[in-house]
Amino acid sequence: xxxxxxxxxADADHRSALTMWxxxxxxxxxxxxxxxxxxxxxxxxxxxxxFATAGCAAFAFAFxxxxxxxxxxxxxxxxxxxxxxxxxxx
Numbered sequence: 027x028x029x030x031x032x033x034x035x036a037d038a039d040h041r042s043a044l045t046m047w048x049x050x051x052x053x054x055x056x057x058x059x060x061x062x063x064x065x066x067x068x069x070x071x072x073x074x075x076x077f078a079t080a081g082c083a084a085f086a087f088a089f090x091x092x093x094x095x096x097x098x099x100x101x102x103x104x105x106x107x108x109x110x111x112x113x114x115x116x
Contacts, residue, residue: 045104057096064089 031043046054064086071082 042104046100050100050104053096053100057093057100060089060093060096064093 027039028043028046031037031039032047034040037043067082067086067089071079071086074082
């Protein structure tokens with residue numbers, strides 16, 4: 027969806043995707059990397075037993091929380107609201 031919005035200028039989310047890709051590219055990659063690492067730790071917590079399970083689950087939670095914080099940061103900083111009063115194109 028992100029790539030489609032980035033490529034299609036007629037898409038409603040094109041400007042938001044362009045803002046994320048040009049100004050916050052490192053954070054986009056960091057968010058994806060955090061989610062991938064959280065997934066591996068989550069799978070690791072299923073495959074282990076004992077204390078390692080708790081450790082893997084705790085790391086999975088921490089990486090997922092960090093990924094979601096970045097997602098909320100993008101939501102509030104990269105959105106281009108065209109119809110809001112006093113917006114960019116008022």
